[in-house]
Amino acid sequence: MRHCTQLLGAFEKWEEIKRWILLNSSLGWAIWPWAKPFTQRRVIIRRQAAELLAEHSKASSRVHDDLDLDELMDDPELERLHAERIAALKKEAEKRQVLARKGHGEYREITEADFLGEVTGTERVVCHFFHKEFVRCKIMDKHLRPLAVTYFDTKFLKVDAENCPFFVTKLGIKVLPCVILFKNGVACDRIVGFEELGGKDDFTRAALESRLLRAGLIIKKEKPEAEVDEAPRRVRSTVYSDSDSD
Known part of the structure; x- marks a missing residue:
């Protein structure tokens, strides 16, 4: 990754030298045929370097997403909230069965x-x-x-x-x-x-x-899903913050 960046920096420097030769030197057009192959080679390598950078960026993104998912799956707070939600749903289902029989x-x-x-x-x-x-x-x-x-x-x-x-x-x-x-x-x-x-x-x-x-004969229930949905976002935010600080 660092090597690709250094190559790109070197080629940018060569671009400046080429422009100076063509604009300021009477020998510019004499030197240019000799320098042209190097320029063409520079374009090819530059393209390859850009492709390497893009591929590296995609790979880093995939790895980062995998790490975030693994950390979320192993997060104890998320596991606790999930277990509580499952227990609440089970209790509610049992209650509805009893009420339905009535x-x-x-x-x-x-x-x-x-x-x-x-x-x-x-x-x-x-x-x-x-x-x-x-x-x-x-x-x-x-x-x-x-x-x-x-x-x-x-x-x-x-x-x-x-x-x-x-x-x-x-x-x-x-x-x-x-x-x-x-x-x-x-x-x-x-x-x-x-x-x-x-x-x-x-x-x-x-x-x-x-x-x-x-x-007081009917009661509007609050929606616990909002709190449960918010928890993964808080955990996700913490994971991204820690990753950015690294």
């Missing part, structure tokens, strides 16, 4: 006989008391159904108020649609009609979602 992840209709077991068997439950002929109850269904899929940790149910007279009376339900919110089997809040959602039939799903968030 009826989470879908918007289901239940009967009066099933009511107590359904609302007491999980931490958070959203239960819509509806009438099958009421248009506003159908509108509420339309918004609750996708939320049941999005917020897997919360159970979303519906029950026909006509077929559930005992709990309609027990819970004091007088206006439909009525969405009762349960925490650990206890009715803690309710959404009656559309008054809190804008008072119109065309209220947005975001309005209902916001209301459930305020009540």
